Amino acid sequence: MQKLPKNALQIDPKHETERIVTAMRAAMKNDLKRRGLVVALSGGIDSSVTAVLAVKALGPGRVFGLEMPERQSASETLSLSGMVARHFGIQTAHEDISGILEAYGFYRRYDAAVQSVIPEYGEGWKSKIVSSDIMETRGFSFFSIVAQPPKGEPVKKRLPLNAYLEIVAATNFKQRTRKTLEYYHADRLNYAVSGTPNRLEYELGFFVKLGDGAADIKPIAHLYKTQVYQLAEYLDVPAEIRKRPPTTDTYSMPQGQDEFYFALPYDRMDLCLYGKNNGYTPAQVAESVSLTPEQARRVYADIDTKKSTTRYLHLSPQLVEKIAEIKN
Amino acid sequence: MSDVKSTLRQFIVENFLFGDDDGFEDDTSFLEQGIIDSTGMLELITFLEEEFSLQLDDEELIPENLDSLNNLEAFLAKKQAVQQPQ
Numbered sequence: 001m002q003k004l005p006k007n008a009l010q011i012d013p014k015h016e017t018e019r020i021v022t023a024m025r026a027a028m029k030n031d032l033k034r035r036g037l038v039v040a041l042s043g044g045i046d047s048s049v050t051a052v053l054a055v056k057a058l059g060p061g062r063v064f065g066l067e068m069p070e071r072q073s074a075s076e077t078l079s080l081s082g083m084v085a086r087h088f089g090i091q092t093a094h095e096d097i098s099g100i101l102e103a104y105g106f107y108r109r110y111d112a113a114v115q116s117v118i119p120e121y122g123e124g125w126k127s128k129i130v131s132s133d134i135m136e137t138r139g140f141s142f143f144s145i146v147a148q149p150p151k152g153e154p155v156k157k158r159l160p161l162n163a164y165l166e167i168v169a170a171t172n173f174k175q176r177t178r179k180t181l182e183y184y185h186a187d188r189l190n191y192a193v194s195g196t197p198n199r200l201e202y203e204l205g206f207f208v209k210l211g212d213g214a215a216d217i218k219p220i221a222h223l224y225k226t227q228v229y230q231l232a233e234y235l236d237v238p239a240e241i242r243k244r245p246p247t248t249d250t251y252s253m254p255q256g257q258d259e260f261y262f263a264l265p266y267d268r269m270d271l272c273l274y275g276k277n278n279g280y281t282p283a284q285v286a287e288s289v290s291l292t293p294e295q296a297r298r299v300y301a302d303i304d305t306k307k308s309t310t311r312y313l314h315l316s317p318q319l320v321e322k323i324a325e326i327k328n
Numbered sequence: 329m330s331d332v333k334s335t336l337r338q339f340i341v342e343n344f345l346f347g348d349d350d351g352f353e354d355d356t357s358f359l360e361q362g363i364i365d366s367t368g369m370l371e372l373i374t375f376l377e378e379e380f381s382l383q384l385d386d387e388e389l390i391p392e393n394l395d396s397l398n399n400l401e402a403f404l405a406k407k408q409a410v411q412q413p414q
Contacts, residue, residue: 132386140366140390140391140394141366142366142386142389159370161367161370161371161373161374162374164367164370165367305359305365305366308362309365309367
C-alpha cells in the first residue's frame with residue numbers, strides 16, 4: 001500500500017448532506033418518533049453543522065437551539081451561537097447554567113481541587129488542564145493543571161490522582177447540567193436530542209458519559225473533523241465560526257482540544273485516525289502529517305490507549321443476562 | 329518472591345483485577361493487557377509514592393520503569409538504592 005494521500009478525507013459535501021438528512025428523517029420517523037430536535041449551540045463548528053443539518057432534515061420550525069453559557073465560558077460563545085440561530089432561523093432559549101453549577105458546588109469543588117496542588121490559587125485566577133505531549137515524552141501521558149494569576153506568569157503542576165479525578169468530576173457537572181436542560185426542553189416540546197460529536201470525539205472517547213455523550217441521534221459522529229469543516233462551508237455556516245480554532249470551552253483559560261486530549265491538531269489527528277482505521281502503517285501516514293515514522297507510531301499507540309481507556313463510555317449498562325425482548 | 333514484588337502484586341491483583349490473577353505473570357504488560365489505563369497509572373504512582381515513601385519525577389514515568397511487575401521491582405530497587413546509599 002502506498003503512503004496516505006493528503007486529500008484522503010475529501011468528501012462530496014452535497015452528497016454527504018443528502019445522505020445525512022435522509023438518515024435523520026428516517027431515524028425520526030421510524031425510531032425516535034419525536035416531532036423535532038433540540039441542539040445545544042456552543043458557537044463551535046460541530047454544533048453549528050449539526051443544527052444546520054437538522055434544519056435541512058426537518059425544517060427550521062422543528063429545530064430548537066439552546067445556548068447554555070456559564071461564567072467561565074468564552075466571551076464569543078454567545079455571539080457566535082446566536083449568529084448561527086439567526087442565520088438559519090432557529091428558535092432558541094438562553095439558559096445560563098452558572099446558578100445550577102453554583103448549587104452543585106462546582107466552583108467551590110473545582111477551586112478546592114486546584115488549591116490542593118497550587119495553594120495560592122484563588123479569586124481572579126484562571127486555569128485549565130493540559131496533557132503531556134506524547135511527541136516530546138516517551139513515557140505515559142499525564143495531566144497537569146496550568147493556573148494563571150491575575151498578574152504574573154502561569155504556574156504548571158502535574159496532577160496527582162485525587163486532584164485530577166476531582167477536577168474532571170467537577171467539570172463534568174457542566175456537560176451533564178447542559179444535557180439535563182436539553183432533555184427538559186426536548187420533553188416539553190416532544191422533541192429528541194441531537195448530539196454533536198465528530199468522529200475524532202466519538203471514536204476516541206472525548207465526551208462525558210451522560211453529558212455531551214448522551215443523545216438520541218448523532219448525525220456527524222461518522223465524520224472526521226476535516227469533513228465537518230467541508231460540510232460547514234457547503235452549508236454556509238458563518239465564516240467567523242468556521243475560522244474559530246476548536247476549543248473545549250470547559251475551563252476558564254482557553255484550552256485547545258489538542259493540548260488536553262488529542263495528540264495533534266485536528267487535521268493531522270484526522271489523517272492519523274483515518275490511516276489507522278484503513279490499514280495504513282505509521283510509516284505510510286507519517287509523511288502526510290509531517291511526522292517521523294516513530295512519532296506516527298506513538299500517535300497510533302495513543303489512539304489504541306484512548307480507545308481502550310474510554311471503551312466504557314460507549315457501553316450500555318452491563319446485564320447479567322441479555323433481555324431478548326428489548327430490541328436496541 | 330521479594331517482599332516488594334509481593335506487595336506490588338497484591339496491590340495490582342486486588343485493585344485492578346478484583347482478585348482474579350489468572351494469566352497475570354511477572355512480565356505481563358499492564359498497558360498491553362488492558363490491566364491499567366492512564367488513570368490507573370496515576371493510581372499506581374500514588375500507591376508507589378505512599379507505600380514506599382518515594383517521589384517520582386516526570387521523566388521516570390515510562391513503561392521501562394512501570395509497565396510490569398518485573399519492571400516495577402527493578403525500578404524500585406534502583407530508586408531506593410539512590411535514596412538510601414549504603
